[in-house]
Amino acid sequence: MLKTELCGLALKNPLLLSSGVLDLTAPLMKRAYENGAAAVITKGVGLTERTGHPNPTIIGTDNYLMNAVGLSNPSIFKFKDEIKELKKNRIPTIVNIYAENAEKFAKTALKAQEYGADAVELNVSCPNITKDEMVGQIIGKNPSLVEEITRQVKETVKIPVIAKLSPNVDDIAVIARAAEKGGADAVSAINTVSGMLINIEAKRPILANKSGGVSGPAIKPIAINAVYQIYEAVKIPIIGVGGITTGRDAIEMLMAGATAVAIGSAVYYRGLDVFRKIENEMLQWMKENNTRSIKDMIGVAHK
Numbered sequence: 035m036l037k038t039e040l041c042g043l044a045l046k047n048p049l050l051l052s053s054g055v056l057d058l059t060a061p062l063m064k065r066a067y068e069n070g071a072a073a074v075i076t077k078g079v080g081l082t083e084r085t086g087h088p089n090p091t092i093i094g095t096d097n098y099l100m101n102a103v104g105l106s107n108p109s110i111f112k113f114k115d116e117i118k119e120l121k122k123n124r125i126p127t128i129v130n131i132y133a134e135n136a137e138k139f140a141k142t143a144l145k146a147q148e149y150g151a152d153a154v155e156l157n158v159s160c161p162n163i164t165k166d167e168m169v170g171q172i173i174g175k176n177p178s179l180v181e182e183i184t185r186q187v188k189e190t191v192k193i194p195v196i197a198k199l200s201p202n203v204d205d206i207a208v209i210a211r212a213a214e215k216g217g218a219d220a221v222s223a224i225n226t227v228s229g230m231l232i233n234i235e236a237k238r239p240i241l242a243n244k245s246g247g248v249s250g251p252a253i254k255p256i257a258i259n260a261v262y263q264i265y266e267a268v269k270i271p272i273i274g275v276g277g278i279t280t281g282r283d284a285i286e287m288l289m290a291g292a293t294a295v296a297i298g299s300a301v302y303y304r305g306l307d308v309f310r311k312i313e314n315e316m317l318q319w320m321k322e323n324n325t326r327s328i329k330d331m332i333g334v335a336h337k
Contacts, residue, residue, distance in 0.1 A: 035320060036313060038328045040271055040294045041194035041219045043126050043152055045072035047316075048328055049284065049309050052275055052298030053078060053130040053155065053198070054101070054249075056306070060119035063127075066301075070309030073126035075296060076116070078157045080132050081142055083109045087243040093231060098253065099299050100229055102246035105132060105157075110145045121150035128196065132157040136179075136186040143187045143195070153194040155222060156183060174200040177212035184216030194219035196273065199260070201253075202228050206260045207267035214268045222273040222296065223260045227253050250299040253277045258290045265291025265333055279303055281315020288328065289335040 036047040050073045051057065051066040057077040066074055086106025093100045107113065110131065120127045129146040131154055133139040143154045158174035173179045180197060187195050197213035199206055201224040210221050226247025231240045239245070257276025264272055274292030278284050279300040287295050300308045325331060 035317060035326065036328055038294065040073075040273070041153055041196070043073065043194075045126065045294065047072045047309075047313050048288065048292075048294040049312060050075055050128070050273065050294055050296040051309075052296035053157070054103075055298035055301050057130075060116040060123075063116075063120060064123055064125060065306060066309065067123075067125045069307045070311075070313050071297070072294075073128060073152075074120065075128040075155055076113070076130050077107055078105050078130040078132045079107045079110045079113045079142070079146075080105070081110060081138055083107065083112065087241075090240065090242055091246075093240055093246075094302060095250075098248050098250035099302060100231060100241065100246040100248050101226070102241045102243035104243060110142050110149075114145075114149045117146065117149040117151055126152050128153045128155050130155040130157050130198070136183045139183050140186045140190040143191045147191045147193050151193060153196055153219070154187065154191065155196045155198050156187060156218075157198055157225075158183065158200070174209060175203050177208055180209055181212040181216035184213050184218045188217035196220045196222055198222040198225055198275075199264075200225050201256055201260055201276075207263045210264040210268050214270050218270060220271040220273060220293070221264060221268070222275055223264055224253075224257045224276045227256060249276065250303070251277045251279055254283060254286075258286060261287060261290040261292050262335065265336065278312070279308070281312045281317075281319055284312055284316055285319060285331060288331040289333070291333045291336065293332060 051071045053075040056062040063074040086104035129151040131142040229248040254277025271293035274287035275296040
């Protein structure tokens with residue numbers, strides 16, 4: 035009932051492990067797959083190793099998480115073994131990549147393809163960077179740059195190219211259309227929402243980076259709205275991301291227009307087997323509402 039396809043990838047269900055959670059090593063991602071995820075999206079990796087921001091980098095509350103990890107990664111070259119291990123275990127693998135310009139994005143994507151990635155996800159949306167860095171959402175706010183980067187990566191690799199979009203823009207549909215114009219096979223929406231918390235006793239921001247990216251249940255309405263807008267603006271598939279913690283949440287995202295749903299923060303709230311839990315909740319709802327397949331749900335909120 036939940037089998038689907040995304041950019042040519044056959045998936046046992048529409049639930050993916052989102053980039054940013056349990057994605058540092060192949061064994062962790064393998065556990066997510068064994069617990070029901072149909073595919074995994076890796077940690078964001080670039081051409082060079084990156085330390086990221088100093089601690090504290092993560093805050094957890096009942097309603098949301100906030101992080102400012104800062105794209106820490108070992109580089110695509112050192113991440114090679116993780117990708118190869120995933121493919122050895124026949125786990126559908128989407129490698130999240132970031133870079134400072136189109137040429138570097140293309141080089142990173144080519145390496146990901148060489149190591150066995152089934153697709154690449156272009157990180158043009160991470161908010162946890164400094165103002166003088168030409169990465170993440172600094173790129174993602176510019177439609178021309180998004181189109182240029184997408185096009186160059188598409189011309190370089192043969193595997194599907196997915197653009198991950200930022201909610202911290204004036205009109206996310208405009209950015210989605212730019213990615214589609216550049217040849218993107220799909221888009222992911224959304225990345226985290228910019229935010230800040232202040233320790234009133236210390237009289238200073240809690241995160242070392244001061245601001246961070248908000249995820250978790252609190253941002254679901256923002257993600258649903260973004261996917262709804264994108265669905266009406268482009269013809270390519272959408273991976274819905276943001277605040278999905280239950281089967282009802284996942285179905286809501288599909289009805290907004292998503293073809294697949296990426297889950298991250300819900301692991302913190304409901305455990306590593308959250309993928310299996312959400313899958314079972316979706317199946318139960320479908321049984322109760324006489325819904326036979328995932329195709330009967332995608333985009334129905336627009337009719």
